[in-house]
Amino acid sequence: MSRGKGPAAGGGSMVAELLIIGVGGFLIVLAGALWVPVALARPPGYDNQNPIEVPVGLARGQIDWSLACTLIAAGELVLLTLLVIAGIGGWSAWRRRRTRVDHAASRMGRGREVDGITAGTVARNARRLRPSLHDERRVSDTDAGVVIGDAVTGGRPLLQSWEDMAVDIWGPRTGKTTARAIPAIVDAPGPVLVTSVKGDVVDATRDVRAEVGDVWVFDPQGMLDGAEPGWWWNPLTGVGTITAARRLASHFAAAERNEGDKGDAYFDTAGEELVACLLLAAAASRVPSLMMAYRWLMRPDDELPIQVLRRAGHDLSADSLAGVKALPERTRGSVYAVARKMMMSLAEPSVTRWVTPQPGERPRFDTEQFVTSRDTLYLLSAGGAGSPAALIAAFTDAVLLAGERASARMPGRRLDPPLLGVLDECANIVKIKNLPDLYSHFGSRGLSLIGIFQSPGQIEAVWGEEGLRKLWSAANIITYGGGVKDDQWLEGLSRLIGEHDVDVRSKTQDSRSLWSSSTQVQPQRRRILEVADLAALPRGRMVVLASGAPAVLARTRPWQQGPHADAIRASLRRWEPGAAPGITEPPASPQQ
Template identity: 40%
Template sequence: MSSMSRPRGSDMFFWAICLAAFANLVIFTIAWLGGTFGAMLLGHGWHPPKFSLISYIRIVRGENELLWPETSPVGIYLGMVLFAVLLLAPAVLLGMKLMGLRKRNVGLARARDLQSLAPAGIAKRARELRPSLAGMKELPPDETGNLLGDLEPHGPELRSSYEDVELDLMAPRAGKSTGIAIPRVLRARGAVLLTSNKSDVYAVTRAERDRIGRVWTFDPQGIAHAPREMWWNMLADCVTIEGARRLAGHFVASVNDDTTKKDFWISAAQNTLTALFLAAARGHASVSDLLGWLADPADRTPIDLLRDAQLHAMAEQLQGTVRGAVETRDGIYETARQCVACLLDPEILAWVTEDPYLPQFRPDHHVLGRDTLYLLSKDGGGSAAGVIAGLADATLRAGVVAAERMGGRLDPPMTAVLDEAANVCRISDLPDLYSHLGSRGINVVTLLQSYKQGSRVWGEAGMDAMWGAATIKLLGAGLDDADFVEKVSKLIGQHDVSTVSVSRSKDGSSRSTSYRQENVLPPDRIRAMPKGTALLLATGIRPAMIKLRPWYKEPDAGRISAQAKEEVAAITERAGAKLTAGTALHAPVPPVPADTPTHW
């Protein structure tokens, strides 16, 4: 028989006796040691009584003077209490901590699973990727990889390698700037590219990056109210059809919600802009000339320039558009004009127009040093997103060319933080670039508010491609997309949960244990992650929960914070000066008083 019959309640009675005996043993041990400890504190030395049942009975009866003669009862009881606290409190706290840790991180990666991202593993990988580190015995942490955060709850510190590309999804005010963008810019070892629609990252990092290299600020819409101290030749890469088409694609993407869906007018406008960009670059024309061609479709200058450059097919295509039906031609040109409408603003146009008194920004030079490029633009109507995307793309492609000339990888690596990429940096083929930028030593970090935000720009297929190509993914607080969070919960996986059931009958009771599968992190827990934490999904590693490291909690935060306050004050002062100048410019002319003399 598999089991023997017992009287009802026999199991419970047996375990109750065992528990009572164990509890009395623990109480007696604490009282025995505690009383001796109290006597020792009162100067009577360490003389414990016999560890026997008689001693236990005397302690229960309060006959402590028979066990510890000439010792104050108050001192004995005080010793018992102190010893109980000293012995039980750490054990209770440790047990509670272990229970909480087990409940919290069950099924997630632990330190032993993340050795490749821990300090020793990431340092070894850095030596393999960066030949310049070969002669260094001890590597500074920032030379080994990009800081991700600390493994919950007590570390170790985790970093991604310099061949990883990253995709971060977090809600607003969940720590994207303070925990990711700012630390990446401050800790970068090589050239830096940052896009943003706010001045917060710029204000915190500009002074620090100015100590390392030159700071280039491209701020055509006055996000940080930075003075124009540079210009960029927007048409420099348009001497080839590929370069012209890429630039046209950036302007089209800035007004097209989904770059994967292009109707007739959008496609025709991109073709027309490609031809015009190509003609301007080959004919050494300016952006202002290009805007004039768009305003007057009958102007044959771009067609003649294309023919002079031996680009007859492109010239014929543009001429076919011009000679087409008036309604069709005007519709194509009007769509093209809408795509580059931001260039009608003279404040924006000046940043892409040659200026002999200001230095020219050269992407091919930038990627080889330790300079910093800030690309700031507003989102929404009238934004310079097309120009920002064009300059960001030109810089990334310059990095690829430089890496190929250096043997395949930039050293030191380049850091590209594309904050608000879906709003101000819509590089149409960014998902495709993800597949090889990391192998060129270009660390791209794309920051989005949600998966749907990226899908609206690059389409479902494009966003899926970016998700798959990103070797590091950080999912922060506030993800409210139910379908996406459900998919993430499935990716994390399930674990076994045991359930104990007790059945009773007239023949006794029996216990049985069954197991069921539950999600390691249900969707509601993913959505309710606290601010400052993130779920780390790294290629080939189990998911882990990490704690972000905000810049203001680092050792040098005091100095950087003081610099940031000065920069914010400077931004405020520049904004006030512009506002005053604008008010004076548009202020009504005051009336001349009647008693004002008509001559001096």
């Protein structure tokens, strides 16, 4: 708890006190300025007098002021001028670095209170989390974890360890790509999974990541250049049970469900189960292909999927599918209509080419191999109805499940090097139904995620109020980068940041005496950061909430200030359309 000074009544006496102090200070400095030349030049009459006696001796003519004294005094004046200029420059630079909320930093988490997320502690923990670092004398910040930013008070680097899961709440155009996504991607020591609705993060980082591993770009909507896919991924890999098929079907169902739409309890459930049964049948076929499930949806009378399921030993799923086909025609039509809507993104050939085998030699993406590599996988989709967002969610889920399996075979049952997932626009294109539950245990397996959202409302719209609470509670690191206008949520954040005591002074003047007065000091509790402060949080600042520590006000660390800045600029010049030096580079945060 911190204490500050509030406004005081009767400020006239304080002004007088300050004036007296100022005049006294000026006289002391002037005496010193006269004493130094005399003490160095030692003119006639000087006999080691002190700084107070020298001005008196000069005034009375007891000490001569020589030419040497004048030269030394001139040098003093030049030196003083340079110091003043340097001081003004330093003060101006300091003022430019400060923002209107920086005053709050000293009342928030600092020093030992935030040791758990500082470089030294995270580096020590990294040796425990990553057996490959046991014998390293020095563990770098990027090997130890993900750099979040620097504390405004003290400037200590703040890190997300490899067992931490992060939720980032950053409104539009607040610098999340520049200050969070890009630095985390280029610094990661292991495999990186990136989701995005734009190509900027790919343009900026792909060449940097290509230096350490292969780069895979999944771009079914042609958001980058519209080129033909050079590889493919089979979503049916690993779908050998109805449970796995239902998990895959849930991604198609969630992607086509509008925010806040609760749907129809019967038809939505029946449609999703129909999709699951057809996916299982497609996976059990001689040549597993996602498009087989789609084609069977277009042919409700086709009995082949039932036969395939029975041949593969999935009798209960075959019975379930047969039950749907035996429904009254109108009911069956409604169930199939719901299921078709879930999978309508597969009607676009440019999408299906990425998830089905095509003529010619194209490598197939192997999730099991990826999670033990240093490769980078970018998953792009614009989101919205009809987009391949379901495939983005399914692909993300498949990679994370592969990482979970691989971690079980490694020392400590953790991936080493860890897998980093930067899930930008998570609520739009990564609608994994059980994501809040995954957050609760993936950190212990070396799967570290940064889920980036524009607002808490996005989370609630997709995962519900309970999902929002789960995700919020499971995240070890929460960062808020500004741009949110939800005053109810900001009120809660303001309460989490805390309060401080302010001394409010009031002065009472005695009406009977001009010189008699009394001053009272009354402590008051005030918010460290008010809702208005958080709503207008300046670019270049973030609030960091870490488990077991008070909230910290931190400076962002945009990629322009990092060691990969030149390589990122080169990558942008190569890949961004119409790129030219000095034109395509995103702006760094103005206040650092």
